[in-house]
Amino acid sequence: MITRADVDAATRRIAGLVRRTPVAQVEADLFSPEGSAPPGELWLKLEHLQHTGSFKTRGATNRILAAAESGELSKEAGVVAASGGNAGLAVAHVAKRLGIPAEVHVPEHAPPVKVAKLRALGAAVRQGGSQYAEAYDSAVKRAADTGALFCHAYDQPEICAGQGSVGLELAEQIPNLDTVLVAVGGGGLMAGVATALAGQARVTAVEPETIPTLRAALDAGRPVDIEVSGIAADSLGARRIGEIAYQVAVREDVGSVLVSDEAIIRARRLLWQRCRIAVEHGTAAALAALIAGAYLPAEGQRAAVLLCGANTDPSDLAG
Numbered sequence: 001m002i003t004r005a006d007v008d009a010a011t012r013r014i015a016g017l018v019r020r021t022p023v024a025q026v027e028a029d030l031f032s033p034e035g036s037a038p039p040g041e042l043w044l045k046l047e048h049l050q051h052t053g054s055f056k057t058r059g060a061t062n063r064i065l066a067a068a069e070s071g072e073l074s075k076e077a078g079v080v081a082a083s084g085g086n087a088g089l090a091v092a093h094v095a096k097r098l099g100i101p102a103e104v105h106v107p108e109h110a111p112p113v114k115v116a117k118l119r120a121l122g123a124a125v126r127q128g129g130s131q132y133a134e135a136y137d138s139a140v141k142r143a144a145d146t147g148a149l150f151c152h153a154y155d156q157p158e159i160c161a162g163q164g165s166v167g168l169e170l171a172e173q174i175p176n177l178d179t180v181l182v183a184v185g186g187g188g189l190m191a192g193v194a195t196a197l198a199g200q201a202r203v204t205a206v207e208p209e210t211i212p213t214l215r216a217a218l219d220a221g222r223p224v225d226i227e228v229s230g231i232a233a234d235s236l237g238a239r240r241i242g243e244i245a246y247q248v249a250v251r252e253d254v255g256s257v258l259v260s261d262e263a264i265i266r267a268r269r270l271l272w273q274r275c276r277i278a279v280e281h282g283t284a285a286a287l288a289a290l291i292a293g294a295y296l297p298a299e300g301q302r303a304a305v306l307l308c309g310a311n312t313d314p315s316d317l318a319g
Helices: 004-014 056-070 086-098 112-120 132-146 157-173 188-196 213-220 243-251 261-275 281-291
Strands: 023-026 041-046 079-082 102-106 124-127 149-151 179-183 202-208 255-259 302-307
Touching: 004 056, 004 157, 004 188, 023 261, 041 157, 056 086, 056 149, 056 157, 056 188, 079 086, 079 132, 086 102, 086 112, 102 112, 102 132, 112 124, 124 132, 132 149, 157 188, 157 243, 157 302, 179 188, 179 281, 188 202, 188 243, 202 213, 202 281, 213 243, 213 255, 255 261, 255 281, 261 281, 281 302
Parallel strands: 041 302, 079 102, 079 149, 102 124, 179 202, 179 302, 202 255
Antiparallel strands: 023 041
């Protein structure tokens, strides 16, 4: 579990090392289903402009700096991560900045654009297995064998607290916010944001129908393994929700809405066509909840969509 105090400490620790990303207000009816009442205000949090192209840099920076402060980090052994791409990029970015080695384990299906970026950052890339879970097992073993610091993609307190710093920013940028829509895979971002905004704004988790990690956990009363498939599996492809994320979701009453692959694809294309913003499919899931009517804001509501990652091949966004 994490607390607001953890998020506050993380925000102070990473200050100056991560970007304060902007927000943009868009016409409320741009992404509303036909015939529905648009929210009073619709905002986009442009976190895809963060270092390495995703929010993951916040958590990775906090995790590694906290470990350095506590003496847990060996500068010779460096850091190891398992990732569909974005978490690994974040870890590699921080490691390069600190001058320590980084090794990232990714599934075979990891997008080439992300693998190329990992190598450009100087990380050793180990590719194997069809799912994130296999990369995770490989990375954990490697960390144990070498003494490297293991950086979880989403289920470590320092990781979740670091991600929560984006929620504090959002609250400062948009006072009296009612709702934040957040895409969920392993749930680290949701856990951090829901903790940061507790008592201020409601957080709604948006999940692909093919990867409902939080919905499955809420139904079962605990995190459970699910099958992973679909268009957003490269970034939201965790097999189960993180324990921290599940606990925060229960504590803060975070609900889950599901969206289809078709809705995700449409949301991503519309975001490009109408706002000239290019994001990955996992990021577009949050916006898809509005477009498909899976989440219908109340009239006059002030809503924000957190655009969390942009490590994508934009070649299919013509138009």
